[in-house]
Amino acid sequence: MKIDLSKLIDRAVYKIDFVHSLDLDKVLTKTREIIMSSPVETKGSIYMTDEGLYLDATVSYEYYENCARCLKEFVNKIETALSGRLVENSKLSRKIDDEELVFYYDNDEVELVEQVLTSILLSLPMKSLCDDNCKGLCLVCGKDLNKEECNCNIQEIDPRLAKLKDLFD
Template identity: 40%
Template structure:
C-alpha cells in the first residue's frame, strides 16, 4: 500500500485522504497462523499539525483462526486504528518516548504495509475464542464440551496444596 506524498510535502494540498486495500493471505507469529478471509481495508487521512505530519486511519479486517479452547476454526471481524507521526528516513515502524507511533517515508512515498501489519498484530487478542461461552475440550477424554458431556472426574488440585489432603479424612 503505497501513497504518493509529493503534492502534500510541497504544500500544494494540505491533507491526503486514502482508501486502500491490502492483499495478504496470512501471517505467522508466536506460533499462531492468522488467515485473512478478505482483503484488509484501510481508510484515513494524512495532515499537518504544528509542523508535524500525522496519519490517522481505520483498519478493517476479517481473519480465521482456531479457537484456543475447542480448536474449531472461527472467523472474527476486527476494526483497529492506525495513527502516528510521519518522519522522512528509513527504518521500521516503532513507538517513541511519547508513546506515538513513528512511520517512515522515503522519496515522497509512504509504504503503509508494515505499519498496517504491525497494528493488526497488536490488535489481535492474546487468546482466541470462538465465543466467551466456549467450554473447550475435556482435558482427560478430549470430547468437545460445547456439544457433549463426558463422565470424566477431574480433580483440580493445586500441586502446592496437595499435602493438605492428608489432613482431612476420606469419605
C-alpha cells in the same frame, strides 16, 4: 500501498483521505502462520498540522484461528489503530518525541505496507475464543462441552492442599 503526499507538502490541501485493500494470503512469523480469510482493509487520513504530517488510520482484517478452549476453527475479526507522525528520511537529525510512533517517507510518497503488517502482528490476541461463553473440552474424556455434557467426575483440588489428599489415599 503508496500514498502521494505532494499536495500536503505543497499545502494545496490539509488532509488526504485514503482507503486501501491489501490482498495477503498469509502472514508468517517465527512461531506461526496466520492465514487471512479476506483482504486487509486500511482506511484513514493523513493531515497537515503546524508540527508536521500525521497519519491516523484503522486496519481491519479477518483470519482463521483455532479456539483456545474447544480447538474449533473460526474466523476472527480484528480492528486496530495505526497512527503516528510522518517524517521525511532526509530530516532524521531533527529531534523527535520518543513517545511518538514515526513513519518515514521519501520523494513525497509514504509506503505503508510494512506498518500495516506490524500493526497486524501487534494486534493479534494471545488467546482467541470462538465465543465468550465457550465451555471448551472436558479435561478427562475430551468431549466438546459446547455440544454435549459428559459424565466425567472432575474434582478441582486447590493445589495448596493437594498434599493433604495424598494422606487420605
